[in-house]
Amino acid sequence: MAVYTDVAEGELGAFLKHYPVGDLLSYKGIAEGTENSNFLLHTSSGSYILTLYEKRVDKADLPFFLGLMGHLANKGVSCPLPVTAHDGSVIGTLAGRPAVIITFLEGLSLRRPTATHCAEVGKALAALHLAGADFPMTRPNALAIDGWRKLWNAARDRADEVEPGLAAEVDADFADFERNWPKGLPAGIIHADLFPDNVFFLGEKLSGLIDFYFACDDLYAYDVATCLNAWCFEKDFSFNLTKGKALLAGYQSVRPLSAEEKAALPMLSRGSALRFMLTRLYDWLTVPDGGLVMKRDPTEYIRRMRFHRAIKSASEYGLA
Numbered sequence: 006m007a008v009y010t011d012v013a014e015g016e017l018g019a020f021l022k023h024y025p026v027g028d029l030l031s032y033k034g035i036a037e038g039t040e041n042s043n044f045l046l047h048t049s050s051g052s053y054i055l056t057l058y059e060k061r062v063d064k065a066d067l068p069f070f071l072g073l074m075g076h077l078a079n080k081g082v083s084c085p086l087p088v089t090a091h092d093g094s095v096i097g098t099l100a101g102r103p104a105v106i107i108t109f110l111e112g113l114s115l116r117r118p119t120a121t122h123c124a125e126v127g128k129a130l131a132a133l134h135l136a137g138a139d140f141p142m143t144r145p146n147a148l149a150i151d152g153w154r155k156l157w158n159a160a161r162d163r164a165d166e167v168e169p170g171l172a173a174e175v176d177a178d179f180a181d182f183e184r185n186w187p188k189g190l191p192a193g194i195i196h197a198d199l200f201p202d203n204v205f206f207l208g209e210k211l212s213g214l215i216d217f218y219f220a221c222d223d224l225y226a227y228d229v230a231t232c233l234n235a236w237c238f239e240k241d242f243s244f245n246l247t248k249g250k251a252l253l254a255g256y257q258s259v260r261p262l263s264a265e266e267k268a269a270l271p272m273l274s275r276g277s278a279l280r281f282m283l284t285r286l287y288d289w290l291t292v293p294d295g296g297l298v299m300k301r302d303p304t305e306y307i308r309r310m311r312f313h314r315a316i317k318s319a320s321e322y323g324l325a
């Protein structure tokens with residue numbers, strides 16, 4: 006469910022007069038997504054996505070996210086381009102919310118990606134890292150260890166309701182991360198949420214990347230770790246080595262990982278699994294059922310955390 010704010014046809018028509026998109030022919034709310042309200046617009050000049058930013062996106066971050074999409078699109082990354090209004094602005098106001106129109110990308114997100122799709126994602130992630138290297142704005146990762154700690158402080162007392170023993174397990178992880186989290190690895194702009202729902206394909210060919218609303222500055226290899234978690238595990242929580250090999254080979258065909266990045270991959274993957282477990286756990290425990298935010302199962306990421314804890318070397322992910 007991701008239409009939290011309704012938009013009346015009259016006010017949308019009036020809003021669109023400020024943009025070079027032609028006349029409104031039809032529009033409908035999009036069910037997919039988690040954070041914001043999204044609408045598909047058909048106008049006399051084509052299709053667009055209208056996003057109304059809801060409470061969990063800080064308006065102060067919008068120039069970074071939208072500027073980044075523009076920068077990447079101009080460098081040949083297939084991602085939405087924000088549409089500039091006649092007065093030169095990109096961020097408007099609609100139904101009391103910050104609102105933006107972005108270009109529509111063709112393609113479908115996949116429920117069951119294959120190793121071929123994983124290789125494409127690896128290549129696209131590396132291309133994104135290279136294309137973002139000269140983006141002039143910065144945004145610290147709000148969901149790095151300090152941000153995880155805040156989520157954990159809010160959820161810890163009830164964590165064992167979700168999985169007995171989870172509180173002690175995660176406390177031990179924090180102690181390890183706070184002492185041993187990798188430092189000094191290559192860093193720059195990362196997507197930070199490149200899950201299958203944020204990647205479009207036309208057949209086996211990747212057609213676009215969306216949802217840059219967690220993008221930030223952090224370790225490139227941490228973004229690779231997030232993709233291993235999101236793309237290379239099966240529904241039974243087993244790691245698919247063929248997919249891992251394909252994703253890593255795809256990435257390294259564009260941007261080779263250093264020996265230090267490779268060595269850090271098990272810890273980064275464990276940290277990334279903890280990050281997604283924590284946002285899911287926080288929502289699971291704090292958001293009322295039937296509420297507006299779609300709740301995702303935190304236990305899927307507890308399984309991944311356990312898998313990564315047992316990894317001895319990054320070769321177990323499929324690194325040559």
Ligand SMILES: Nc1ncnc2c1ncn2[C@@H]1O[C@H](COP(=O)(O)OP(=O)(O)O)[C@@H](O)[C@H]1O
Nearest residue numbers: 035037038039040041043054085108109110216
């Ligand atoms: N540029 C785009 N082109 C086509 N569809 C899009 C585009 N942006 C978003 N969508 C659609 O809207 C859905 C939600 O978008 P997303 O950015 O993931 O929202 P949220 O930030 O709320 O999770 C996507 O799953 C996709 O179906």
Ligand SMILES: N[C@@H](CCOP(=O)(O)O)C(=O)O
Nearest residue numbers: 038039040198200281285301
């Ligand atoms: N990918 C995250 C949730 C964020 O949702 P999105 O719709 O903004 O991609 C998770 O799986 O926990």
